[in-house]
Amino acid sequence: MKTYQVGLIGAGFMAKAHSIAYDGMPMFFWPAPGMAVKKTIADLTEECAKDAAQRLGFQQGTANWRDIVDDPEIDIVDICTPNNAHCEIAVAAAEAGKHILCEKPIARTLEEAEKMRDAVKKAGVINMLAFNYRRTPAVQLAKKLIDEGAIGAILDFRGTYLQDWSADPDSPLSWRFQKKVCGSGALGDIGTHVVDMARFLIGDFAEVNAHVATYINERPLQTGSADSLGNVKGGGGPKGNVDVDDQCCFMINFKNGAFGTIEATRNAWGRNNFITLEIHGTEGSIYFNYERRDELQVCFASDAGDRRGFRTIYTGPAHPYGEGLWPIPALGIGYTETKIVECYDFIKAIAENKQPSPNFEDGYQIERISDAVLRSGVSRAWEKV
Numbered sequence: 001m002k003t004y005q006v007g008l009i010g011a012g013f014m015a016k017a018h019s020i021a022y023d024g025m026p027m028f029f030w031p032a033p034g035m036a037v038k039k040t041i042a043d044l045t046e047e048c049a050k051d052a053a054q055r056l057g058f059q060q061g062t063a064n065w066r067d068i069v070d071d072p073e074i075d076i077v078d079i080c081t082p083n084n085a086h087c088e089i090a091v092a093a094a095e096a097g098k099h100i101l102c103e104k105p106i107a108r109t110l111e112e113a114e115k116m117r118d119a120v121k122k123a124g125v126i127n128m129l130a131f132n133y134r135r136t137p138a139v140q141l142a143k144k145l146i147d148e149g150a151i152g153a154i155l156d157f158r159g160t161y162l163q164d165w166s167a168d169p170d171s172p173l174s175w176r177f178q179k180k181v182c183g184s185g186a187l188g189d190i191g192t193h194v195v196d197m198a199r200f201l202i203g204d205f206a207e208v209n210a211h212v213a214t215y216i217n218e219r220p221l222q223t224g225s226a227d228s229l230g231n232v233k234g235g236g237g238p239k240g241n242v243d244v245d246d247q248c249c250f251m252i253n254f255k256n257g258a259f260g261t262i263e264a265t266r267n268a269w270g271r272n273n274f275i276t277l278e279i280h281g282t283e284g285s286i287y288f289n290y291e292r293r294d295e296l297q298v299c300f301a302s303d304a305g306d307r308r309g310f311r312t313i314y315t316g317p318a319h320p321y322g323e324g325l326w327p328i329p330a331l332g333i334g335y336t337e338t339k340i341v342e343c344y345d346f347i348k349a350i351a352e353n354k355q356p357s358p359n360f361e362d363g364y365q366i367e368r369i370s371d372a373v374l375r376s377g378v379s380r381a382w383e384k385v
């Protein structure tokens with residue numbers, strides 16, 4: 001079986017998720033399409049990199065990400081850094097002929113996304129973006145049902161991604177609130193996950209009309225380097241400006257005539273990872289809530305009137321990726337499983353030399369949508385994508 005040496009850059013939350021996925025993937029999907037070998041991990045200092053190597057099971061750590069890109073033995077560069085480093089690393093990795101898995105969103109700006117898209121195209125390397133939620137089996141089942149015509153022609157889509165970790169004004173000014181590092185706020189961080197699923201399930205966007213708001217304009221400066229996602233509060237110390245959105249809500253006209261809405265906020269008290277998708281068609285409806293991610297709710301218009309209503313399907317062996325995941329429905333699909341499926345599809349794409357989806361072209365298209373949303377937030381009018 002072919003092995004692929006991995007160099008992972010960044011050692012936070014996402015590095016943990018990707019590392020577990022490289023190890024767990026062949027335990028679920030066997031025979032595996034290939035085996036990932038966790039060779040080198042890069043972090044900001046030698047000490048942090050060595051610690052990360054031990055913690056996440058890499059052979060070695062380095063404080064210089066170029067050691068990974070320049071290493072001829074490395075096949076895969078996995079980018080788990082904040083958004084401001086994606087472009088430089090991805091372009092260098094593509095030029096070095098490495099396959100690339102990159103965390104979402106693709107970049108801070110449309111210009112950066114275009115550069116990344118062009119670099120991987122020119123190099124001909126396999127590239128993928130880590131929009132993992134579309135890989136939840138229930139979301140894949142929704143796609144299958146829509147493609148089979150089970151709910152007829154699609155009329156509308158409504159998607160939400162609601163969290164509350166930044167609702168507290170004492171949540172510190174981490175990189176996720178600084179435009180020069182992240183590009184945009186709730187839109188890029190979590191809204192793009194729903195945009196990815198909307199494109200996957202419904203199709204391309206033609207135009208958007210958005211409301212974009214920032215509720216908390218300054219936050220305590222962050223102490224220490226940890227990305228605490230609001231769990232460690234800032235004290236009464238100095239504050240800095242927030243220059244990205246806390247919330248965005250937009251209407252969509254899809255190219256195929258369907259209508260949609262997407263809402264993303266990290267300031268919705270009581271909502272944690274509240275990703276919901278509801279799709280209405282001429283013959284039925286589909287509903288998914290990530291906080292109940294084993295389940296897909298479906299309603300078929302053809303059911304007898306006295307029993308028509310949403311029914312719940314628990315995903316399992318009969319459903320997408322069911323051959324590899326747990327043998328009994330409702331045993332529990334978790335965040336880890338979505339990352340394992342993502343890793344499986346990425347390694348399979350490399351082994352088969354076929355571009356996976358979503359790839360950097362999709363990431364660029366999503367960035368075009370984000371750009372239109374931000375433009376519309378200012379113009380308060382419909383903006384073409």
Ligand code: SOE
Nearest residue numbers: 104163189190193229266273
């Ligand atoms: C923070 O909002 C965050 O970590 C996102 O950056 C991830 O993409 C999401 O999956 C969980 O929440």
